[in-house]
Amino acid sequence: xxxxxxxxxxxxxxxxxxxxxxxxxxxxxxxxxxxxxxxxxxxxxxxxxxxxxxxxxxxxxxxxxxxxxxxxxxxxxxxxxxxxxxxxxxxxxxxxxxxxxxxxxxxxxxxxxxxxxxxxxxxxxxxxxxxxxxxxxxxxxxxxxxxxxxxxxxxxxxxxxxxxxxxxxxxxxxxxxxxxxxxxxxxxxxxxxxxxxxxxxxxxxxxxxxxxxxxxxxxxxxxxxxxxxxxxxxxxxxxxxxxxxxxxxxxxxxxxxxxxxxxxxxxxxxxxxxxxxxxxxxxxxxxxxxxxxxxxxxxxxxxxxxxxxxxxxxxxxxxxxxxxxxxxxxxxxxxxxxxxxxxxxxxxxxxxxxxxxxxxxxxxxxxxxxxxxxxxxxxxxx
Ligand SMILES: Cc1cc2nc3c(=O)[nH]c(=O)nc-3n(C[C@H](O)[C@H](O)[C@H](O)COP(=O)(O)OP(=O)(O)OC[C@H]3O[C@@H](n4cnc5c(N)ncnc54)[C@H](O)[C@@H]3O)c2cc1C
Numbered sequence: 001x002x003x004x005x006x007x008x009x010x011x012x013x014x015x016x017x018x019x020x021x022x023x024x025x026x027x028x029x030x031x032x033x034x035x036x037x038x039x040x041x042x043x044x045x046x047x048x049x050x051x052x053x054x055x056x057x058x059x060x061x062x063x064x065x066x067x068x069x070x071x072x073x074x075x076x077x078x079x080x081x082x083x084x085x086x087x088x089x090x091x092x093x094x095x096x097x098x099x100x101x102x103x104x105x106x107x108x109x110x111x112x113x114x115x116x117x118x119x120x121x122x123x124x125x126x127x128x129x130x131x132x133x134x135x136x137x138x139x140x141x142x143x144x145x146x147x148x149x150x151x152x153x154x155x156x157x158x159x160x161x162x163x164x165x166x167x168x169x170x171x172x173x174x175x176x177x178x179x180x181x182x183x184x185x186x187x188x189x190x191x192x193x194x195x196x197x198x199x200x201x202x203x204x205x206x207x208x209x210x211x212x213x214x215x216x217x218x219x220x221x222x223x224x225x226x227x228x229x230x231x232x233x234x235x236x237x238x239x240x241x242x243x244x245x246x247x248x249x250x251x252x253x254x255x256x257x258x259x260x261x262x263x264x265x266x267x268x269x270x271x272x273x274x275x276x277x278x279x280x281x282x283x284x285x286x287x288x289x290x291x292x293x294x295x296x297x298x299x300x301x302x303x304x305x306x307x308x309x310x311x312x313x314x315x316x317x318x319x320x321x322x323x324x325x326x327x328x329x330x331x332x333x334x335x336x337x338x339x340x341x342x343x344x345x346x347x348x349x350x351x352x353x354x355x356x357x358x359x360x361x362x363x364x365x366x367x368x369x370x371x372x373x374x375x376x377x378x379x380x381x382x
Contacts, residue, residue, distance in 0.1 A: 005031045005166075007363050008185065008195040010173045010210075012038075013045035014149070015343045016201030017156040018072070018356030023199075024163035026360050031193065032165060033185075035172040038157070039150055041285075043203045044318045046150060047225075048264040049257040050349040051243040053090040053144040057103030058347065060110040061326070061374040065354040067111075072353020073145075076152060079159055084152045086260045090144025091127060094247035096137050101247075104139040116140045129237050129306050130244075146243045146257050149349060156352075176210055178335050197363045200340045204281060204320045211332045211340060217380060218328075218342060220279040221319045224288040226296050226311035229266040234306045241267065246303060254299060267307065269300065272346055276319065285316040320344040327351070327375045329358065329368050339363065 006027050009020045012034035020032040036042055052073065054066045077084045094100040108115040117139055120132035132138065157167060172188040182196045200210060204220035230238055241258040248254070256269035275292050279285075293314060301309035322328055325345035332338040339362055342348075343355055362368045369376055 002184065002192055002194040004194040005029045006195070007031075007197040007199070008033060008193065009199045009201060010185075011035075011043075011200065011202035011205070012157065012167070012169075013043040013201060013203050014153045014156075014349050014352040015045075015341055015355050016199065017153045017160070018352035019199050019201060019341070019359045020160040020165050020167070020356075021156040021163075022353075022356040022360035023363065024160040024165035026364060028164055030160070030165045031195070032157070032160065032167040033171045033173055033187070034167070034169050037169055038154060041315070042318070044320065045153055045203075045349060047317075048149060049260055049268055050147045050149045051090060051144065051255065051257060052085075052147055052350040053092075053141055053243070054111060054113045055090070055092065055104040055108035055115045055139055055141040055144070057092065057100045057107065057245070058326075059103065060107045062351075063107065063111040065351050065358075065372070068354035068357055069351050072357065073147065073152075076155055076159070076353065080155045082148070082151055082155075084148050084155060086146040086148065086258070088144070088146045088258050089242040090141045090244065091123070091130070091138055091242040092141070092245045093123060093130070093132055093136055093138040094245075095135055095249055098247050100245055100253065101137055101139060104141075108139065108141065114142055116142075127240065127242065129241060129304055131303050131305060140242070144243055146260055147349065148260055173210065176335055176338060178337075183335065183337055196337065198338045199359050199363070200338060203342070204279070204318050206340060206342050207320065208281060211338055212334055213330065213332050213377060214328070214340065214342075217322060218344065219321045220281055221276040221321060222279040222285055222316045223270065223276045223319045223346070224292050224296075224314055225268060225270040225317050226288075226293070227264060227266055227268055227313040228300050228304070228307045228309070229312050231306050231308055237306055238267070245272070248299070254303070266312070267304075269296065271296075279318060285318070288314040288316060319346040323380060327355070327372075328377060329355070329372055329375045330377045331362070331368065339368070
């Protein structure tokens with residue numbers, strides 16, 4: 001006899017983990033399935049740190065989700081003694097009136113998010129490790145924070161289990177079939193499970209055809225990330241180091257996080273919109289090239305003279321892009337009862353508690369089209 005669940009979450013990156021947590025708070029009989037180990041280098045969610053910010057240059061459509069996510073992160077932190085949220089603040093630097101600056105200010109004003117506008121000279125006075133030319137300006141969001149990413153995601157799973165969820169790692173879903181009284185999942189080891197509802201939070205693998213709804217829409221990309229060490233004797237200058245975005249004159253956008261534990265010393269830095277290449281999901285991630293490392297070193301040398309410009313470590317990670325770089329959430333047309341979510345395009349981690357909440361409410365019957373209309377599949381219908 002097939003084991004039957006009320007809801008199954010497939011893929012336990014940060015979005016699936018948050019969904020499992022929210023579902024387990026809401027109902028009994030919930031299962032999470034993850035193809036790999038709890039911490040691995042293959043999905044998009046893994047690693048030491050992620051940025052949470054609400055003066056969101058990407059637009060004010062995200063404000064309701066950001067508000068719910070902020071509450072969710074606080075709730076998660078309250079459930080755990082380990083520090084998950086590091087109150088670093090967030091500094092967003094760019095050429096005067098550039099997209100990052102004007103977008104951050106516009107969203108901060110629309111959402112009543114506390115922020116300060118700084119001249120280049122004020123940036124260097126307040127954050128002496130940053131260099132900003134006189135044609136730059138900045139927005140500082142005091143309430144932005146740096147999330148201890150792996151720890152936070154594991155705490156979501158702990159909370160899900162504490163509320164009765166079951167979890168299986170090393171468990172790949174290969175096929176979903178609609179049957180008269182729900183859905184049957186076939187796993188790679190030959191086992192099957194039955195469920196009433198399903199959430200697919202499989203990251204870049206959503207581009208593959210477990211459901212046909214998203215075929216051709218999502219583009220998996222590989223993108224490098226780098227770690228740079230402090231020059232000897234100047235570590236103390238980084239005690240006041242915010243998470244940051246830094247837009248260069250040519251539009252390349254850098255992001256980075258401060259050191260929040262000893263496992264990743266120095267700062268983490270990457271390009272958000274540059275050095276990306278198409279990723280074939282069946283292949284291994286390649287090492288970062290010498291040309292890419294040299295390009296990053298030149299940026300670090302210019303912006304952070306107190307860092308050793310040549311990164312001491314680098315590796316490729318996975319981004320998944322939609323055509324408009326916003327998220328996509330919906331219910332499958334072909335397989336009713338299957339909900340999909342991609343917190344894609346390299347900025348979804350911060351939203352996970354809110355996306356998990358939306359999906360749990362969708363499973364309880366509340367329409368996603370009503371909850372998050374901006375992120376519907378319909379926007380690509382043409
Ligand atoms: C280097 C980097 C830095 C980033 N920085 C930030 C940041 O500062 N702030 C921010 O908000 N966002 C950031 N992001 C984006 C954010 O991390 C992602 O949007 C988010 O992690 C996506 O999570 P996910 O759960 O949708 O996907 P994933 O984390 O990719 O999870 C999908 C999971 O599904 C599993 N899976 C796939 N297929 C199956 C199957 N058939 N059966 C079972 N399991 C399956 C995979 O093994 C994987 O674990 C960053 C991303 C990267 C790569």
